[in-house]
Amino acid sequence: MNAFLLMLPAALVLAVAGLAAFAWALRSGQFEDPKGDAARILGDDDRPG
Amino acid sequence: MTALSSGCPSGLSIATEMAASQDPSAFVVSRNGHQTLDILVRGASCGGCLSKIEKAVGALPGVDVARLNLSIGRLQVAWTGSLKPKLVIETITGLGYGASAFEPAEADSASAKTERRLFTALVVAGVATAGVMFLSEPLWFGSDLPDDTRTILRLISAVVAIPAAAFAGLPFYTSALASIRSRQLNMDVPISLAVILALGLSVVETINGGRHAFFDAAVMLLFFLLIGRVLDARLRRQAYSAANALAAMQTASATRLRADGAAEAIKASDVRAGDTLLIAAGERLAVNAEVVSGTSEADLRLVTGEVEPAPTFPGQVIHAGAINLSAPLRVRALARADQSLMADVARLLEAGEQKKSAYRKLADKAAEIYVPQVHAMAALGFVGWLAFGATTAQAAFVAITVLIITCPCALALAAPLVQVVAAGALFRRGIYLSSGDALERLATVDHVVFDKTGTLTLGDPVLRREGLDAGVLKDAARLARASHHPFSRAVARAAGTGPVADEVTEYPGQGVSGFVDGRFARLGSASFVGVERGTGSELWYAVEGEALRVMHFDDTIRADAAETVARLKRMGLTVELLSGDSSSRVARAASAAGISDWRGEATPVSKAERLAALQAEGRKVLMVGDGLNDAAALAGAHASIAPGGAVDVSRLASDCVFSGDSLSAVADIIEVARTARRRMRENFGLAAIYNLLAVPVALAGWVTPLIAALAMSGSSAVVTLNALRLAGRRALPESP
Numbered sequence: 001m002n003a004f005l006l007m008l009p010a011a012l013v014l015a016v017a018g019l020a021a022f023a024w025a026l027r028s029g030q031f032e033d034p035k036g037d038a039a040r041i042l043g044d045d046d047r048p049g
Numbered sequence: 050m051t052a053l054s055s056g057c058p059s060g061l062s063i064a065t066e067m068a069a070s071q072d073p074s075a076f077v078v079s080r081n082g083h084q085t086l087d088i089l090v091r092g093a094s095c096g097g098c099l100s101k102i103e104k105a106v107g108a109l110p111g112v113d114v115a116r117l118n119l120s121i122g123r124l125q126v127a128w129t130g131s132l133k134p135k136l137v138i139e140t141i142t143g144l145g146y147g148a149s150a151f152e153p154a155e156a157d158s159a160s161a162k163t164e165r166r167l168f169t170a171l172v173v174a175g176v177a178t179a180g181v182m183f184l185s186e187p188l189w190f191g192s193d194l195p196d197d198t199r200t201i202l203r204l205i206s207a208v209v210a211i212p213a214a215a216f217a218g219l220p221f222y223t224s225a226l227a228s229i230r231s232r233q234l235n236m237d238v239p240i241s242l243a244v245i246l247a248l249g250l251s252v253v254e255t256i257n258g259g260r261h262a263f264f265d266a267a268v269m270l271l272f273f274l275l276i277g278r279v280l281d282a283r284l285r286r287q288a289y290s291a292a293n294a295l296a297a298m299q300t301a302s303a304t305r306l307r308a309d310g311a312a313e314a315i316k317a318s319d320v321r322a323g324d325t326l327l328i329a330a331g332e333r334l335a336v337n338a339e340v341v342s343g344t345s346e347a348d349l350r351l352v353t354g355e356v357e358p359a360p361t362f363p364g365q366v367i368h369a370g371a372i373n374l375s376a377p378l379r380v381r382a383l384a385r386a387d388q389s390l391m392a393d394v395a396r397l398l399e400a401g402e403q404k405k406s407a408y409r410k411l412a413d414k415a416a417e418i419y420v421p422q423v424h425a426m427a428a429l430g431f432v433g434w435l436a437f438g439a440t441t442a443q444a445a446f447v448a449i450t451v452l453i454i455t456c457p458c459a460l461a462l463a464a465p466l467v468q469v470v471a472a473g474a475l476f477r478r479g480i481y482l483s484s485g486d487a488l489e490r491l492a493t494v495d496h497v498v499f500d501k502t503g504t505l506t507l508g509d510p511v512l513r514r515e516g517l518d519a520g521v522l523k524d525a526a527r528l529a530r531a532s533h534h535p536f537s538r539a540v541a542r543a544a545g546t547g548p549v550a551d552e553v554t555e556y557p558g559q560g561v562s563g564f565v566d567g568r569f570a571r572l573g574s575a576s577f578v579g580v581e582r583g584t585g586s587e588l589w590y591a592v593e594g595e596a597l598r599v600m601h602f603d604d605t606i607r608a609d610a611a612e613t614v615a616r617l618k619r620m621g622l623t624v625e626l627l628s629g630d631s632s633s634r635v636a637r638a639a640s641a642a643g644i645s646d647w648r649g650e651a652t653p654v655s656k657a658e659r660l661a662a663l664q665a666e667g668r669k670v671l672m673v674g675d676g677l678n679d680a681a682a683l684a685g686a687h688a689s690i691a692p693g694g695a696v697d698v699s700r701l702a703s704d705c706v707f708s709g710d711s712l713s714a715v716a717d718i719i720e721v722a723r724t725a726r727r728r729m730r731e732n733f734g735l736a737a738i739y740n741l742l743a744v745p746v747a748l749a750g751w752v753t754p755l756i757a758a759l760a761m762s763g764s765s766a767v768v769t770l771n772a773l774r775l776a777g778r779r780a781l782p783e784s785p
Contacts, residue, residue, distance in 0.1 A: 008205060015180050015209075022172050026165060036119030039096030 073150030091147035170217040171275040177213030210264035243456035281465040338380035348372040450752040459764040463732035466772035471725035479708040487704035490688040492726035500674030501628035510602040657681040
C-alpha cells in the first residue's frame with residue numbers, strides 16, 4: 001500500500017508532464033513542417049532556427 | 050544562376066516553367082517594422098532545394114528571415130529596407146523553381162487551428178487511455194484484489210478519465226448537440242451518449258462498489274474516434290492547400306492606372322468595376338474588361354476552347370481568363386474578379402453546386418440506418434431485462450453496455466481511413482482531391498465526357514517538323530522569340546534557346562518583322578507576307594531574296610490520350626468528346642483519340658445542357674475539362690476532373706485536379722476511387738459483422754470492461770488494416 005501511495009502520484013505527475021511537453025511542442029510549431037525538419041538536420045550550417 | 054543550378058538537385062522534382070510577369074508588391078504586408086511576403090514555391094522537394102533557396106533569398110540585402118516550409122512549399126520572407134519584392138521572386142525562379150506570391154487565406158489558418166485542436170484532443174485521449182489501462186489491468190485480472198484497493202484504483206481512474214473525456218470529447222458533444230437541434234441524427238449522437246453514459250455508469254458502480262467500471266472504455270473510444278477525425282481534418286487541409294497552390298499559379302495581381310496616370314500593382318481581388326488596367330503582352334486578364342485603347346490579339350483557349358487567337362480592338366469586351374498576346378492593352382474593368390463570369394455560367398455553376406451538396410455520403414447513409422437500430426437495441430435490452438424480473442439498475446447496466454459496445458468506432462474509422470490512404474496514393478502522383486466524398490462519386494461514374502483543347506490535347510500548338518529546313522527554323526525562331534503568339538512560341542520551343550533578331554517590331558494580329566543576319570525578315574500571317582491564299586492556321590516566313598516558307602501547326606493530343614480512352618472503355622465506361630472548337634478540329638482529335646461519339650462548336654450552356662440530358666437518362670457522368678466554358682459542366686456533372694492548367698473556376702468546380710501531361714491520370718483516379726469504394730463498403734461490412742456478434746453478448750449482460758476493451762480495439766484494428774491494404778497493393782502504376 002505504501003508503494004501505491006508513492007507510485008500513483010508519481011505516474012500521474014509524469015503523465016501530466018508528458019502532456020505539457022507535447023502541448024509546448026505543438027504550440028512552438030514543431031509539427032508544422034516534418035519534411036523540412038527532416039531535411040534541415042542534414043544541412044551544413046549548425047545554426048539553430 | 051546558371052542552367053546547371055536549375056531546379057531540385059536530387060532530380061526528384063521537375064522545375065515548372067513559369068510566367069514570372071507577376072508583380073508581388075501587392076502582397077507585401079507590414080508587420081512589426083518588417084515587410085513580409087508569403088511565397089508559394091514549386092519544385093522544391095529535398096534538403097538541397099531547401100538550403101539553396103533559403104541561402105539565396107537570405108543573402109538579399111535587408112532580408113532577416115527566409116524560412117521555407119518544405120511540407121507545404123511555402124516560403125516566408127521578412128525584410129527591412131527598400132528591397133524590391135520582385136527581386137525575391139526572381140531570385141527563386143532564377144534557381145529553377147516556380148515562385149508566386151500569395152495571400153494566406155483566413156480559411157486556411159482556421160482549418161489549421163481545428164486540426165491542432167483535434168490533434169491535442171487525440172494526444173490527451175491517448176495519454177488518458179494508457180493511464181487508465183495501466184490502472185485497469187489489476188481490476189481485469191486480479192480476482193483476489195481486496196475491495197478497498199479496487200475502489201481506490203477506480204477512483205484514480207475516474208480522476209484521470211473524466212476530465213480527459215470532457216476535453217477530448219468536446220468535438221463530438223458539440224457536433225451531437227448541433228445534429229439534435231437540426232433533427233438529423235449523425236454518428237456523434239450515439240458516440241456522445243456512449244461516452245457520457247459509460248462515465249456515469251462507472252461513477253455509480255464505483256460509489257456503490259459494483260461489479261464493473263468502464264472508465265477505460267470511455268477514453269479508449271474517444272482515442273480511436275479521434276484518430277479518424279484527425280485524419281479527416283488533415284486530408285481536408287491537404288486538399289485545401291493543394292487548391293491554394295494551384296490558385297497561386299494564376300495571375301493574382303493586376304496593374305491599375307491611377308487617375309494621375311501612375312501605374313500601381315494591386316491584387317486581382319482588389320480590382321473594382323470601372324478601374325483602368327494595363328494588360329501587358331503575355332498577361333492573363335483577371336476580370337471581364339472592355340478594351341479602351343490598343344490593338345492586340347487575345348488567346349481565348351481557356352475561355353471558349355478555340356485554338357485560334359481572336360483580334361482585340363477598342364470597345365471590345367474580353368472575358369476573364371483570356372491572355373493578351375502581342376501588344377499592351379489599356380482596359381476598363383467591368384466587374385470584380387469574383388464576379389467576372391458570364392452570367393449564365395455563374396448561374397449554372399450555382400445549380401451544380403447545389404446538386405452536389407445534395408449527394409449523400411456512404412458514411413451518412415450508414416449512420417442513418419445504424420443510429421436508430423442501436424438505440425432500439427438498447428431500449429429493447431432495458432425493457433427485456435425488466436420484463437424478466439431484473440432490477441432497474443441491472444436493466445440500465447445492460448442497456449448502457451449495449452450502447453458502449455456498439456459505439457461506432459469501426460464505423461467512424463471506416464470511411465476516413467480509406468479516403469486518407471487513397472488520397473495519399475493519388476497525391477504522390479500529383480493528383481489532388483478536393484474532398485473525401487469526391488472519391489465516392491468518382492467511383493460510380495459510367496460515362497466520361499472530355500473537353501478537347503487543353504484536356505484531350507495539350508492546348509499549346511506544336512510545330513509540324515516534316516519538310517522544314519533546320520536553318521529556316523533557326524532563323525525564324527529569332528523573330529518568334531520576340532512574340533507571345535502561340536504559333537511563335539511553338540516555333541521558339543521547337544528551335545530551343547537562342548538569340549533574338551535585331552530591330553524586332555510586332556504588328557498585332559499580323560506578325561513580327563526584324564533583321565536576321567542583316568537581312569529584313571518577316572514572320573506572320575499570309576496577308577502579312579503578301580500571300581493571298583491563307584487559312585489562318587499556319588505561319589509564313591519571308592526573308593529578302595529567298596522563297597517564302599510556310600509552317601504548319603498541330604494541336605497535339607496528349608501522348609497517352611488514345612491509350613487512356615481505350616483503358617477507360619475496358620473499364621466499362623463510355624467516352625464522349627464535347628468541345629467548343631470548330632467541328633473539323635474536334636473530328637480530327639476524336640479520331641486520333643479513338644472516340645467515336647463527338648460534338649463540336651458547343652457553347653458553355655449547351656455543354657451544361659448536354660450533361661443535364663445525359664444525367665436525366667440516368668447516366669453518372671464524369672466531366673473532364675479545363676476552360677471557363679467547361680466550368681458549368683464540371684460543376685453540374687456527377688464527378689469532375691480538371692488538368693492543372695485549368696482556369697480557377699474550373700479547378701474550383703472540380704472534384705479532382707491532376708498535374709502533368711499524362712492523361713492516364715483520369716483512368717488512375719477512377720481505378721483508385723473504385724478500389725477505395727470497395728474498401729469502404731468492406732469496412733462497413735466488417736463493422737456490421739462486429740455488431741452482430743457484440744450486441745447479443747451485450748444483451749445477455751455478459752459484457753465486462755475487458756471484453757469491451759478487446760472488442761473495440763479489435764474491430765478498429767481490423768478496419769484499419771483493411772484500409773491500409775489500399776496502400777500496400779500497387780494500386781497505381783508508377784508514372785513514367
